Amino acid sequence: MLKIYNTLSRRKEEFVPYDKDNVKMYACGITVSGDAHIGHLYQAMIYDIIRKVLVQNGYKVTYARNYTDIDDKIIATANRLHVDSAEYARQMIKKIDEEMRYFQVDEPDIWLKATENIDNIIEFVKKLIDKGYAYVTKKGDVYYSVEKFAKYGQLSNRNLDDAKNNYRIENDEEKLNPLDFALWKSAKEGEPFWNSPWGKGRPGWHIECSTMNMTAFGEQIDIHGGGRDLIFPHHENEIAQTEAVTGKQFAKYWIHNGLIKVNGQKMSKSLGNTIVLEELRKKYHPEVVKFALLQNSYRSDINLTDEIFDLAEKHINGFYSIIQKGEERFGLPEKEVEGELSHLVKEALQDDFNTPKALSYLFDRFKEISKKLQADDRSARDDIKEIISAYKILGLFVNQPKQVLDFINNKDTIPEEVKALAEKRWQAKQNKDYASADAIRKEIEEKGFAVNDHKDGYDIVKN
Ligand SMILES: [Zn+2]
Structure with a gap:
């Protein structure tokens, strides 16, 4: 039985989807206003798991x-860089997709983009106006009227007065209530816009997710996820929008991951x-990063320090060294191996995705192996294979031992200038400037190193 902590009920519940074994799951993705960071990776990784x-x-x-x-921030960044905001967003998405692949996070089944759903968004806003939940201002903005939705505040567990006092809001004198939020924003000078019944403008952030959910899944979904910072107002507003239109409960389970801090900040x-x-x-x-992040419960905040990564690296290095030894000595079984450990790991994950517990078994297991x-006991090969089979689900032990060990043990011995050259060459290749890329490759080789390209990037190795 699978148990999930549901933010809506504030307790752990047995997981029962709306429709038998079919699960519809949506997680809020990235606003592509800049480079992806570890918080984005963490969230993508958690929902993938x-x-x-x-x-x-x-x-x-x-x-x-x-x-x-x-989004405002995307437009601001694009303007600063003097590029078209749609083109900027496209390039960032391409880059972030590539980075997620590098960190071995699998893609969702459905990718949604706000700009590909503008017509659906306009339809959604129209419905909210028709039902009396939204109003149009003189400027051509459309706001959701939070007072019209009786259950407003249920997810974040606050009433309207609390929210008003504790939440900073952009003020607009045309709003009926300061908590009312924009469904449609009239275009300002120099901003990209779409035509709508309310004039030129663009959608607000919250309505994008309600609409894309509806587009992908219909009126109800089983799981809606995101970072804890999204509970209010983003997810509260998604509920208000969707349930106002459908009259049905929107997501059955709300899952929220903790946030990442760096050295306490x-x-x-x-x-x-x-x-x-x-x-x-x-x-x-990538496996060092995963091991470091998954030591925490997904719901608690993570305070990252260099020590956490270094310790994770030490463990991964140790584990992989043992795997490599076993592989060299006995070879590993081709087929998956299941045993007591597989059940323990499965059980831990069934309990609200308890990754720290799942990982805790590794230390003793590897000690035994x-x-x-040392005793030349051949059963070690099954034990190793059982670990590989059981932890695949967390994206661990999915690489060749040599690749991981080489990465860990060579990374410090590659001089900065060689790394910089390799990066320059990669950029040249991305820009299809193959002549420069080849010239830089020769330069790298003269310094005693080589670059090996693979699907998602490159490795630098000593020649
Ligand atoms: Zn969202």
């Missing part, structure tokens, strides 16, 4: 994620402590 746990437990899952590709541009994926991938192997290898 949740999807896989559901599948392991016999459910047929359809998992959708969105990209918010139209929130990641922010102003503090300059944001760990972007572009940098992270140069320092740590290590002893068996």
Whole structure:
């Protein structure tokens, strides 16, 4: 039996989907206003794992994620860079998709983009106006009237007065209530816009998710996920919008992951402590990052420090060394191996996706295997294969030992100038400037290194 902590009821509940074994799951994706960071990776990774746990437990899952590709911040960044905001969003999405693949996070079944759903969004807003939940201002903005929705505040567990006092809001004197939120924003000078019955404008953020959910799944979904910072107002507003239109409960289970802090502080541009994926991938192997992040319950905040990554790297290095030894000594079985450990891991994950518990078994297991290898005990090969089979679901032990060990043990010995050259060559290749890419490759080889390209990037190795 699968148990999930539901933010809506504020307790752990048995998971029972609306429609037998079919699960509809939606997780809020990235607003592509800049480089993806570890918080984005963490969220994508968590919902990928949740999807896989559901599948392991016999459910047929359809998992959708969105990209918010139209937004104030995207427009601001694009303007600053003097590029078209749609083109900027497209390029960022391409880059982020590639980074997620590098970190071995699987794609959802359905990708949704706000800009591809503008007509549906306009239809949704019309319905809200017709039903009396929304109003149009003189400027051509459309607002949702929170006082019309009796259950407003149920997810975040607050009443309207609390919310009003504790939440900073952009003020607009045309709003009836300061908590009313924009469904449609009239276009300002120099902004991209679409035509609508209310004039030129673009959708608000919250309506995008309600509409894309409806487009992908219809009126009801089983699981809606996102970071805890989205509970209010984003998810509260999604509920208000969708349930006002359908008159039915929207998502049955609301799942929220904790947030990432760096050295005790929130990641922010102003503090300059944001760990972007572009940098992270140069320092740590994807499995090291996963192992570090999954040591925490997905619901609690993670405080990242260098020590956490270094310790994770030490463990992954140790585990993979043992796998490599076993593989060299005995070879590993081709088929999957299931045993007591597989059940323990499955059980831990059935209990609200308890990854720290699932990982806790590894230390003793590897110790035992290590002893068996010393004693030349051939059963070590089944034990290793059982680990590989059981932890695949978390994206661990899915790589060749040599690849992981080489990454960990060579990364510090590659000089910065070689790394910079390799990066320059990669960029040249991306720009289809193959002549420069070849010239830089020769330069790298003269320094005693080689670059090996693969599907999602490259590795640098000593020659
Ligand atoms: Zn959303």
